[in-house]
Amino acid sequence: MFIKSTASSSDWSGFTLILPAVSAGNVGQLSSDLLISTLDLTKAGYLHDASILPLCGNDPFGRSGRTEASLVTSAEVYESKERKLVVVQQRTPLVKGAQADFRKKLLLWIKDSKFSRVILLSSSHSHERTDSQLTGSQFRYLTTPMLEGELGTVLSDQLQWKRLEKRQNQWAPPLANEEGRPECARGIYIPGGGVAKRLFDDCCLQDVPLAILMLFCSEGDNIPDALTMVTHLNQWLKLVQEPESSQTPVRSPWRIPSSWNMLYGQHFDPSIY
Template sequence: MRRGAEGPLRRTDAHARTAPVPPGAMFVPCGSSAPPDFEGFTLLLPAVSVGNVGQLAVDLVIFTLDMPKVGYFYTDCLVPMVGNNPYAAAAAENSTELSINAEVYSLPSKKLVVLQIRSPFVKNKYRSFCQTLLSWVKSSRCAKVILLSSSHAYQCDDQQLHGTPLRYLLSPAIQKTAGELMQRLNWKEMEKVAAYPGVNDTDMVLRIPGGGITTLLFSESCSNGIQMAVLLKFCSEGDNIPDALALVNYLNEWIQLVKSEQKSDAPATPSQWKIPHSWRLLFGSGLPLALF
């Protein structure tokens, strides 16, 4: 992922000193405290997809709501990584805390738990990760899962070029509780496309190019009776901050994480979402002046 503060890594984070990971563990709480209770919570997580839009949107949620880190998601399906605290200012006392590839944040007041993923998946480990994640969702008794994703804009078909670039998908288990609301919000469901364009236009399939694990995780959730919603945006690689803001506003229309400063029905403005300090390094530190 294209972010993370630079600087020396020192093992001063109290959260890093956790107990040994038991065999088969998925969620590992910080320190020696008992695992938090996520029953009835909404689990929010990103797909590692084009433009890192889902991950950037999750960053906005965590930083704006000042969500505390409660643990780690232990898996061998992600490329290992470690870095400084992405939500701390450079001179802050907690700037030397360590962050890894999959961390869990929670806000009981909003019944919200967030899994942030900061590295790409290991090849051929997609299905294993999806199964592990859904097993954790069931064991923790989360009420529903919301996956934030993105898809290549250049691969949109004709029907997807009309109207908003934002789309949603609902698993059958959540259709009854959320379907009517999506219609009242005038949201557009992700369209299916022909399996064999120009040859057979009757067989329709769900395709999300550039969406990473989105299609697999959604289909697994449908098969396992998991209440899952996918919110995604068509985009291209580049400066994806505007895409992240659009996606998190889309999410906010549904679950109201941030209230509008104007009218109750108006969307949240970019200024209402706090930008993490690490975003200053999204595109590196710039070109050396000595070159000019």
């Protein structure tokens, strides 16, 4: 599944893997863009599998002053040896009906690469929230028992993050969708979250140290959601230096990739009006 570049290593013992879920508002993918661009990560290779829709395009992280030309594919892997960090950017959705096969191969790659922990960046439809989720922070997290045992109360007490509330899927008969699910994953409902829910099930069953970070959001301009996501991630991993709140003006530490200049297409010609 993973095709490495010439200079890359496939042994990432002690590294943290960050994955985006193709989910509501593409928050995970936009967040990966910010991480790769800001941390200036090096391309380590790409994921190639029939379960991922193909894509080929120009380098979305090109900056002025860089002369080399490079192409990107549908799922690429970037790394930072200094930070012991690997970030995947998945640019296309999965082939219909291929999610289970994708998750199986993904978990095999995670285990073979010896990652110390996995963080999945996802999102969920805001119109599916319960009454108690309508106010307050729209950020939630989940951890598998394996990772929770390693972290203790760091996320809940030290960072004051709120765990995703459990509930029964309101569109299904009681417990109909819970058959075969591990106990720790029962009641987890992430509509619009892509592979998040089932990957959490798999990681609970296979003792993979996984954390899911997610936001409730709506489709539209989701750049603010991505900035919220990476800010929360940075509170945990300390990837970049956040500016002091007393600074005026406060400058964002996140570098916007050049590809975002065309996020909504080309600018229109005002003369047409």
